[in-house]
Amino acid sequence: MSFRKLVTGAALGISVLLAGCVNSPNFSSVNTPLQPDLNPNGQPQLVSGRAIGNGSVRVGLLLPYSGEGQSAASVATLFENSAKLALEDFQGADIQLLVKDTGGTAEGASIAAQQAISEGAELLIGPVFAPAVQGATAVARRSGVPIVAFSSDTNAAKPGTYLLSYLPVSDVNRIVSYAAEQERRSYSALLPNNAYGAVAEAAFRQAVGQTNGRIITIERYIPGNAEDIRARVASLSRSISQVDTLFVPEGGGVPPFVVQVMTEMGANLGEVKMIGSGQWNTPEILQSPVMVGSWFPGPDNQSFERLATRYRETYGSQPPRNASLAYDATILAAGLVRSAGPDRFSDRVLTNRDGFLGIDGIFRFQQDGLNNRGLAVYAVTGKREAEPIAPAPRSFAGQF
Structure with a gap:
């Protein structure tokens, strides 16, 4: 299947997943965004700076182009490139992305959000860093404009x-539920x-309790402190005979060091299964001989590989795994414009329980702003x- 056909399928998936949400509820009570600043002719202000696409629905793209360090500029370029690919792949996308620089700060994001909203943005994609997300939120909330942001800080x-x-x-939730399906019941964690x-x-x-498991012990270590990790592991070792599953979510060199x-x-690790998190998806862990057989969760890679191929062909470099975030956010915006009409970015639509289909599989937003992923x-x-x-599950039916 070609990648463009895959994207079309994803767009159809958005329509299908939304069908129960869009066709039946009455959205008359949903708060609508405040009107953007208009010029004397009754039209939104002219766009200042760059814009991507020429659709009729404006969406802000808030990224840290001038943020501190090379990584900020790199992630801004990565996400902009991914958003461009999404617009190219989504045929007839009726959105225009207003590109704004947050500088990676709360103040910069506040200014960027205000600019985008005053120019008619109905939705903001980004920012990336937690302080910038919080700065943009303060402005967007006053205007009733929702944000789809990229920070991994749940406080944002x-x-x-x-x-x-x-x-x-x-x-x-995913790795513990899978362990429970494999009849794992006794856990410790580092x-x-x-x-x-x-x-x-x-x-x-919570996940262990929901699967009727039991926690033997939890140890907490000072991040980056090898001696403290060694001491915590020594403590864990004393009860390892009571455990069939050891949860070590941090990536990098920590899990192999724990085994060592x-x-x-x-310690007898014969029947103990080590489980981790998405942070394990790095060469350091994947290629470690002592980690062979350990389990970790992650998004389905097949669609991402197709996106990575498109990215390499277009921009000449291999994209990091998080390139899919900006791609999916852009596809989501375009899909909702096509399928959900004037209520496209309302809270009721964005938080529908059926969720959406993206490059990384199904996802849905919670009322509190967090997400669930399949x-x-x-x-390893x-x-x-x-x-x-x-x-990965194809729907959220039966998911806790």
């Missing part, structure tokens, strides 16, 4: 500000003592590619 989510990023809760670890722990406790330390201490499960093989062992 709010009603009307929806995070499309990969969040710990979806990772934890978590970083930071904000991410706190979110992962809350989700872990436990082995040095003589994820696959992979096993010690090679460059992980082995898919459970497909």
